[in-house]
Amino acid sequence: MARLTKKDIGGFLARQGILVAFALFIIGFTIANERFLDPDNIMGVIRSSAILGVMALGVTFVVISGNLDLSVGSMMSFSTIVVLDLHDKIGPAMAIPAMFAMTLALGAFIGFLVAYLKLNSLIVTLGMLSAIHGLTLTYSGGKNMDIADKEGTWFSVFGQGDIMGISVPILIFLLLAAFLGVLLAKTPFGRKVYSVGGNGTAATFSGVRRARVVFSCYLISAFCVATAGLLQASRSLGSQNTVGQGLELEVLAAVILGGASLLGGSGTIFKTVIGVLILGFITNGLLLVGLEFYVQFVVTWVIIILAVWLDIAAKRGKLWSPIA
Amino acid sequence: MNEQTPVLRLEGIVKTFPGVRALDGVSLSILPGEVHALMGENGAGKSTLMKVLGGIHQPDEGQIIVSEQPVVMSGPLDAKAKGIVFIHQELSLADELSVAENIYLGELPRKRFGLVDWAELETRTNAILEKLKVSFDAKTRVGDLSIANQQMVEIARALTVDAKAVIFDEPTASLTDAEKIVLFEVISDLQVQGVGIAYISHRMEEIFKITDRISVLRDGQYQGTVNTAETDEEGVTQMMIGRKLDLSRNESHHELGEVALEVRGLSCGDLYQDVSFEVRRGEVVGFYGLVGAGRTEIAETLFGLRDPSAGTILIGGEEAKIHSPYDAIERGISLVPEDRKDQGLVLGMNCRDNMTLPQVDELKAGPFVSDGAEIAIFDQYRDRLDIRTPSWKQLVGNLSGGNQQKIVIGKWLSMRPDVLIVDEPTRGIDVGSKAEIHNLIRDLAAHGYAVIVISSEMPEVLHVSDRIVAMYSGRIMRTFTSEEVTEDNLIQAISGIGSDKVA
Numbered sequence: 001m002a003r004l005t006k007k008d009i010g011g012f013l014a015r016q017g018i019l020v021a022f023a024l025f026i027i028g029f030t031i032a033n034e035r036f037l038d039p040d041n042i043m044g045v046i047r048s049s050a051i052l053g054v055m056a057l058g059v060t061f062v063v064i065s066g067n068l069d070l071s072v073g074s075m076m077s078f079s080t081i082v083v084l085d086l087h088d089k090i091g092p093a094m095a096i097p098a099m100f101a102m103t104l105a106l107g108a109f110i111g112f113l114v115a116y117l118k119l120n121s122l123i124v125t126l127g128m129l130s131a132i133h134g135l136t137l138t139y140s141g142g143k144n145m146d147i148a149d150k151e152g153t154w155f156s157v158f159g160q161g162d163i164m165g166i167s168v169p170i171l172i173f174l175l176l177a178a179f180l181g182v183l184l185a186k187t188p189f190g191r192k193v194y195s196v197g198g199n200g201t202a203a204t205f206s207g208v209r210r211a212r213v214v215f216s217c218y219l220i221s222a223f224c225v226a227t228a229g230l231l232q233a234s235r236s237l238g239s240q241n242t243v244g245q246g247l248e249l250e251v252l253a254a255v256i257l258g259g260a261s262l263l264g265g266s267g268t269i270f271k272t273v274i275g276v277l278i279l280g281f282i283t284n285g286l287l288l289v290g291l292e293f294y295v296q297f298v299v300t301w302v303i304i305i306l307a308v309w310l311d312i313a314a315k316r317g318k319l320w321s322p323i324a
Numbered sequence: 325m326n327e328q329t330p331v332l333r334l335e336g337i338v339k340t341f342p343g344v345r346a347l348d349g350v351s352l353s354i355l356p357g358e359v360h361a362l363m364g365e366n367g368a369g370k371s372t373l374m375k376v377l378g379g380i381h382q383p384d385e386g387q388i389i390v391s392e393q394p395v396v397m398s399g400p401l402d403a404k405a406k407g408i409v410f411i412h413q414e415l416s417l418a419d420e421l422s423v424a425e426n427i428y429l430g431e432l433p434r435k436r437f438g439l440v441d442w443a444e445l446e447t448r449t450n451a452i453l454e455k456l457k458v459s460f461d462a463k464t465r466v467g468d469l470s471i472a473n474q475q476m477v478e479i480a481r482a483l484t485v486d487a488k489a490v491i492f493d494e495p496t497a498s499l500t501d502a503e504k505i506v507l508f509e510v511i512s513d514l515q516v517q518g519v520g521i522a523y524i525s526h527r528m529e530e531i532f533k534i535t536d537r538i539s540v541l542r543d544g545q546y547q548g549t550v551n552t553a554e555t556d557e558e559g560v561t562q563m564m565i566g567r568k569l570d571l572s573r574n575e576s577h578h579e580l581g582e583v584a585l586e587v588r589g590l591s592c593g594d595l596y597q598d599v600s601f602e603v604r605r606g607e608v609v610g611f612y613g614l615v616g617a618g619r620t621e622i623a624e625t626l627f628g629l630r631d632p633s634a635g636t637i638l639i640g641g642e643e644a645k646i647h648s649p650y651d652a653i654e655r656g657i658s659l660v661p662e663d664r665k666d667q668g669l670v671l672g673m674n675c676r677d678n679m680t681l682p683q684v685d686e687l688k689a690g691p692f693v694s695d696g697a698e699i700a701i702f703d704q705y706r707d708r709l710d711i712r713t714p715s716w717k718q719l720v721g722n723l724s725g726g727n728q729q730k731i732v733i734g735k736w737l738s739m740r741p742d743v744l745i746v747d748e749p750t751r752g753i754d755v756g757s758k759a760e761i762h763n764l765i766r767d768l769a770a771h772g773y774a775v776i777v778i779s780s781e782m783p784e785v786l787h788v789s790d791r792i793v794a795m796y797s798g799r800i801m802r803t804f805t806s807e808e809v810t811e812d813n814l815i816q817a818i819s820g821i822g823s824d825k826v827a
Contacts, residue, residue, distance in 0.1 A: 182692075186692040186693060187691055187692055187693060188684040188685045188687075188688065188693055191677060191681065191684050191693060192681075192684070194670070194673060194677075195670050195673065195677075195681055198670035198671070198672045198673055199666070199669065199670040199671065199672075201666050201667050202666070202667055202668055202669055202670050203670070203681070204629075204649055205627075205629075205649055205659065205661050205667045205668065206649070206681040206682040206735070207648075207649045207650045207652070207653040207682045208650075208681065208682075209648070209650055265670065265672050265673075266672060
């Protein structure tokens with residue numbers, strides 16, 4: 001038997017740290033509150049993670065291509081407000097495609113700035129976070145948006161319906177995850193996304209038209225945001241202008257928790273789904289043990305730092321590594 | 325020389341990593357005032373040996389002895405304090421700081437209140453720079469210096485301590501010929517001062533020009549030390565790879581087919597002007613010249629990475645407008661780029677995916693990438709190029725340099741290009757793989773490919789080319805057939821001498 005050295009343990013923690021931490025959390029929560037592992041609670045967590053999850057799927061593409069998207073939170077607010085407003089004006093059947101078109105236009109604009117004007121994606125999307133928020137408030141005049149007849153619309157099916165006992169948001173999340181997972185892992189486009197994020201210069205030298213790939217990733221991200229907006233609007237049938245505020249960080253946390261590198265080139269849809277669930281269960285567990293709701297913002301930050309640290313540590317093979 | 329006390333001695337160094345015996349009882353000594361070459365193929369253990377010496381790895385067995393005192397190196401700074409200094413191929417300088425600040429970074433002279441003593445800093449720095457006979461001074465911003473001068477700063481840094489031994493790791497990799505001469509002068513000055521020099525390089529000409537003794541490693545084992553004056557390239561090569569190497573001029577010729585690529589009056593700003601040449605099927609055309617002569621830039625233009633300012637490119641007799649690598653690939657042009665790690669490979673991707681990347685759009689089963697078709701391509705070129713990897717799933721970053729280069733070559737061969745451009749095909753590759761790649765290039769021509777080889781190594785150009793285009797300062801000086809070329813007339817042509825006969 002090989003003796004376990006301190007270094008081995010450090011290396012193991014670095015590689016599997018997130019899963020170990022997650023397991024400890026689960027054990028802790030289960031002891032603290034027996035409801036945690038209740039099937040109803042589990043389905044509840046997945047359902048409430050669905051909106052975040054849908055957004056994380058799109059951001060996964062952007063991150064693997066080596067860019068960031070910090071605008072998804074305020075873009076989701078925009079989608080939600082727009083579809084709720086149009087619902088009463090032109091009816092749900094028209095409102096949904098109109099909202100998708102407008103959200104995709106925003107995604108195309110971001111994609112254009114990043115891919116064709118070669119602007120830094122952090123700056124572009126951080127700016128868009130604020131700009132889209134302004135756009136939403138201008139659109140709504142700052143008022144909350146509500147559907148007039150909440151009982152009589154079929155629009156609620158996306159957020160509140162069930163098909164064969166499974167709630168529709170979960171189904172949409174899983175279907176979209178399956179579709180995008182295959183797109184990323186099995187198609188030429190997916191392969192190009194990895195090459196662009198892994199080594200952009202080499203991708204160019206291999207004839208990959210990088211700008212198209214990056215542009216497409218932002219379109220995919222916008223599509224996912226529009227879907228998330230639809231789920232959000234349909235669930236609540238009314239909304240504040242700030243419904244998606246702060247979600248961009250949670251989404252990013254989920255993607256990184258899943259193990260995608262912020263430098264691009266690595267990550268998978270499956271891992272992102274795992275990341276979303278970990279984040280969902282931890283938030284839920286903290287609420288169940290009686291932590292105040294607002295503390296979750298702090299917890300999200302701690303999780304991001306933990307995930308980034310362990311990711312880097314796994315690559316370096318050690319936990320402690322000062323700048324030297 | 326043998327009675328002198330070595331400045332640095334290694335005795336029976338053994339270093340093992342899981343599954344590999346990277347160093348297996350290596351002993352060698354470096355005498356004061358000698359230049360001692362350390363040679364070996366990639367993977368022979370040179371880098372590991374340097375890391376042991378620099379305290380990055382601790383040896384499992386054996387001793388490091390500095391001036392007859394056994395020492396333990398705890399890290400590069402410790403090694404420097406003990407008088408062992410490294411000059412790395414990759415520079416580690418801060419571009420925005422001055423030369424003086426870079427040299428004394430971390431140990432800037434202070435005066436009262438902890439303020440930097442700028443006057444003292446400048447005096448000390450200029451004293452060192454004077455020794456190096458460089459043309460810049462202490463206040464120059466490092467970012468404004470050429471690569472060669474930056475290397476001088478790196479060397480100056482080494483001279484701030486009383487260096488006993490200086491270890492150069494591939495110092496000439498990015499230097500022009502003129503810059504090399506300056507470097508060699510510095511090395512001989514150090515020699516005169518009694519410093520022992522260890523010199524790691526793949527370049528035979530340099531080794532024979534400047535070193536006194538040569539030690540060779542093979543598979544982590546010490547093969548012996550010879551006096552440079554008493555051996556030749558063949559002898560050293562044989563020690564390195566255990567067999568002989570063919571360095572002759574190309575004499576085989578293949579049946580030439582029609583013109584695959586013709587370039588007429590091509591210019592690109594200041595980079596090169598009025599370049600015309602043609603390449604036929606079955607022919608290897610070598611482009612030889614100094615760094616900056618415009619060879620790589622021509623290749624980049626043909627591959628759509630630069631737009632020409634004048635001239636035409638004809639492929640198979642038809643004029644082609646090429647604005648991107650995508651266009652070039654569509655037209656049947658492939659480029660094996662100069663820098664395989666930056667331009668050739670996605671290191672974090674596996675071997676197969678790297679190889680099939682340019683044609684992934686064509687390898688489809690329905691909407692998906694066809695696994696079977698991809699693996700078939702990989703297997704075919706793995707066998708043909710003798711790529712050594714446990715499986716296609718291996719990340720390319722884990723392969724040796726030679727195998728990485730073969731992945732890049734396989735990637736472009738599998739496109740079945742009409743014109744294959746190879747830029748510095750064997751840079752940083754060990755001697756054994758070099759010969760294989762040379763044979764492969766000849767073999768490709770035999771199969772009817774039109775091949776352009778760009779190289780800074782004369783033996784390589786001589787060895788593979790049917791015709792050689794000599795470039796100087798952005799212009800074609802002369803085109804040689806392999807019969808008329810000699811080392812002398814080629815050197816003259818690329819130095820701008822004897823430009824009477826323009827091709």
